[in-house]
Amino acid sequence: xxxxxxxxxxxxxxxxxxxxxxxxxxxxxxxxxxxxxxxxxxxxxxxxxxxxxxxxxxxxxxxxxxxxxxxxxxxxxxxxxxxxxxxxxxxxxxxxxxxxxxxxxxxxxxxxxxxxxxxxxxxxxxxxxxxxxxxxxxxxxxxxxxxxxxxxxxxxxxxxxxxxxxxxxxxxxxxxxxxxxxxxxxxxxxxxxxxxxxxxxxxxxxxxxxxxxxxxxxxxxxxxxxxxxxxxxxxxxxxxxxxxxxxxxxxxxxxxxxxxxxxxxxxxxxxxxxxxxxxxxxxxxxxxxxxxxxxxxxxx
Numbered sequence: 230x231x232x233x234x235x236x237x238x239x240x241x242x243x244x245x246x247x248x249x250x251x252x253x254x255x256x257x258x259x260x261x262x263x264x265x266x267x268x269x270x271x272x273x274x275x276x277x278x279x280x281x282x283x284x285x286x287x288x289x290x291x292x293x294x295x296x297x298x299x300x301x302x303x304x305x306x307x308x309x310x311x312x313x314x315x316x317x318x319x320x321x322x323x324x325x326x327x328x329x330x331x332x333x334x335x336x337x338x339x340x341x342x343x344x345x346x347x348x349x350x351x352x353x354x355x356x357x358x359x360x361x362x363x364x365x366x367x368x369x370x371x372x373x374x375x376x377x378x379x380x381x382x383x384x385x386x387x388x389x390x391x392x393x394x395x396x397x398x399x400x401x402x403x404x405x406x407x408x409x410x411x412x413x414x415x416x417x418x419x420x421x422x423x424x425x426x427x428x429x430x431x432x433x434x435x436x437x438x439x440x441x442x443x444x445x446x447x448x449x450x451x452x453x454x455x456x457x458x459x460x461x462x463x464x465x466x467x468x469x470x471x472x473x474x475x476x477x478x479x480x481x482x483x484x485x486x487x488x489x490x491x492x493x494x495x496x497x498x499x500x501x502x503x504x505x506x507x508x509x510x511x512x513x514x515x516x517x518x519x520x521x522x523x524x525x526x527x528x529x
């Protein structure tokens with residue numbers, strides 16, 4: 230394709246704008262990926278908590294906690310809508326506490342309750358289960374995870390709003406940079422634009438040429454940024470798979486999973502690339518049209 234005579238071809242400003250668009254697109258794709266990860270995890274949290282509650286059985290004063298656990302299981306299975314009630318072994322309970330207490334803690338020194346994982350069907354009478362446990366197993370209590378879910382949902386919503394706000398700011402900053410770049414390009418081609426006006430070229434023709442030029446630039450820059458972001462997603466996934474486990478990493482996995490970007494994140498990054506290029510093209514056309522009208526008014 231031959232260089233456009235209206236828009237200055239391969240200039241330093243054009244290369245700088247291309248690099249800037251790539252950086253902005255990279256940041257935007259990272260924001261979209263973060264929102265995607267948090268959204269997927271929040272969806273998983275809601276589904277898991279909607280299907281499961283937990284019975285906590287405090288240690289018995291006489292030491293016969295196993296009997297209390299067995300009684301709590303029997304009571305749970307008698308309530309309509311309860312699919313299963315499975316006691317969590319002490320080894321599995323220790324693994325659940327490991328991210329916070331480490332591997333070498335002595336459970337005998339702490340009054341750690343025994344846990345029973347209860348799977349429920351939609352519409353199960355949780356209130357009846359809680360009431361029967363209170364009446365028949367005084368050491369048992371029911372946790373429906375509602376408080377935990379409320380906190381997690383609030384945190385997820387805040388993080389998603391923050392990610393979307395960052396994405397919006399990146400897009401606005403990109404548009405502002407394009408405005409200044411377009412005005413600079415027009416200033417460099419002022420003589421050409423005046424000649425075109427003299428021979429009868431319409432403003433729409435000039436605007437269309439600038440729009441085409443900046444659309445190509447936007448696709449290149451945003452594509453580079455999107456490709457770098459996709460490479461970062463893949464690298465993060467590989468590191469997450471092969472890196473050793475520490476208590477801090479286990480806590481992160483408990484909340485956010487493996488931090489691997491799924492298909493929605495990649496599709497969101499692709500959409501971000503296309504939207505960024507579109508915003509650049511539309512902004513360039515709007516800037517050219519507005520600038521030409523200002524020139525006409527000033528010359529008139």
